[in-house]
Amino acid sequence: MNASPKFERLALIGFGLIGGSIARAARAHGLAGEIITTARSEKTRARIAELGIVDRVVASNAEAADGADLVILCIPVGACGPVAQEIAGHLKPGAIVSDVGSVKGAIVRDMAPHLPKEVHFVPAHPVAGTENSGPDSGFAELFINRWCILTPPEGVDAGAVDRLRAFWAALGAKVEIMTPDHHDLVLAITSHLPHLIAYTIVGTADELAQVTESEVIKFSAGGFRDFTRIAASDPTMWRDVFLNNKDAVLEMLGTFNEDLAKLTRAIRRGDGQALFDHFARTRAIRRGIVEIGQDSAAPDFGRPHPQIKQP
Numbered sequence: 001m002n003a004s005p006k007f008e009r010l011a012l013i014g015f016g017l018i019g020g021s022i023a024r025a026a027r028a029h030g031l032a033g034e035i036i037t038t039a040r041s042e043k044t045r046a047r048i049a050e051l052g053i054v055d056r057v058v059a060s061n062a063e064a065a066d067g068a069d070l071v072i073l074c075i076p077v078g079a080c081g082p083v084a085q086e087i088a089g090h091l092k093p094g095a096i097v098s099d100v101g102s103v104k105g106a107i108v109r110d111m112a113p114h115l116p117k118e119v120h121f122v123p124a125h126p127v128a129g130t131e132n133s134g135p136d137s138g139f140a141e142l143f144i145n146r147w148c149i150l151t152p153p154e155g156v157d158a159g160a161v162d163r164l165r166a167f168w169a170a171l172g173a174k175v176e177i178m179t180p181d182h183h184d185l186v187l188a189i190t191s192h193l194p195h196l197i198a199y200t201i202v203g204t205a206d207e208l209a210q211v212t213e214s215e216v217i218k219f220s221a222g223g224f225r226d227f228t229r230i231a232a233s234d235p236t237m238w239r240d241v242f243l244n245n246k247d248a249v250l251e252m253l254g255t256f257n258e259d260l261a262k263l264t265r266a267i268r269r270g271d272g273q274a275l276f277d278h279f280a281r282t283r284a285i286r287r288g289i290v291e292i293g294q295d296s297a298a299p300d301f302g303r304p305h306p307q308i309k310q311p
């Protein structure tokens with residue numbers, strides 16, 4: 001399992017938050033002899049060239065994939081099938097083809113039929129991100145101490161899986177392997193449902209006639225602003241996540257609605273014990289996340305606060 005994390009030529013299809021972060025980290029750690037990327041607009045290509053992180057930026061996905069040893073699609077989930085079709089005839093035999101999509105079952109369904117059998121298809125999902133997007137939003141440290149989940153289809157070359165695992169480990173990530181269906185179920189509750197709830201709450205607050213918009217913003221530190229960060233995430237990316245992980249999200253939403261009904265009933269009946277027990281259980285989950293190093297215990301998520309000056 002001492003596979004090399006280095007690739008002669010790395011092609012990143014898309015240079016947004018995730019593609020741009022992979023490029024920066026791969027460059028910083030010397031993981032690619034050459035990095036080539038794509039952008040659809042002339043303006044974005046000019047900006048990427050100006051940043052000076054990659055060796056080449058081109059308009060054509062097929063041209064970027066041509067001759068690359070590792071090709072990673074860093075684009076919205078819904079665009080991966082058509083792009084796989086576009087690059088299929090240009091892939092080098094023995095190349096590893098991967099992606100970073102937040103849904104995995106749909107990626108396998110949409111990409112695999114287009115890819116030639118001479119390439120190794122190993123889908124991946126780095127569970128790391130921010131609400132920002134575009135070529136300036138990436139940073140080399142994004143993946144450090146975060147999980148990257150690989151979902152290799154049955155029968156894929158074990159050496160290719162090891163090489164991709166080594167690549168992600170060299171970017172700073174901890175790597176785990178799962179089936180696509182299990183990935184989609186786990187992420188439905190840990191990521192997709194929380195985003196849906198944040199999108200709902202922020203939309204609901206926006207529509208409240210009795211509470212003005214300026215009051216919502218003014219008093220947002222009461223909890224609302226933590227939802228607004230999540231609800232500021234890219235609309236294209238999240239539209240594609242919900243369209244492509246429909247079954248798992250609907251299953252989790254069903255359970256969520258039942259639990260919400262239980263809490264609603266406890267509030268209506270004045271059942272303080274039920275509320276207390278529920279909140280005590282959820283507080284322990286937060287502590288567990290801090291204990292395993294997936295978030296900081298700093299008060300108020302580490303936001304700076306004014307200090308009282310000592311006399």
Ligand code: NAP
Nearest residue numbers: 014015016017018040075076077079101102129130133134
């Ligand atoms: P982003 O910053 O918005 O970047 C998206 C990139 O995709 C841009 O370079 C855009 O290129 C390109 N693109 C969009 N539509 C395309 C199409 N039809 N054909 C070719 N290129 C296209 O998004 P991101 O956050 O990096 O997300 C990319 C992928 O990472 C998504 O699949 C998402 O599910 C996954 N992911 C995101 C996060 C997160 O927190 N953001 C975390 C883990 C995984 P142009 O500049 O030409 O528009």
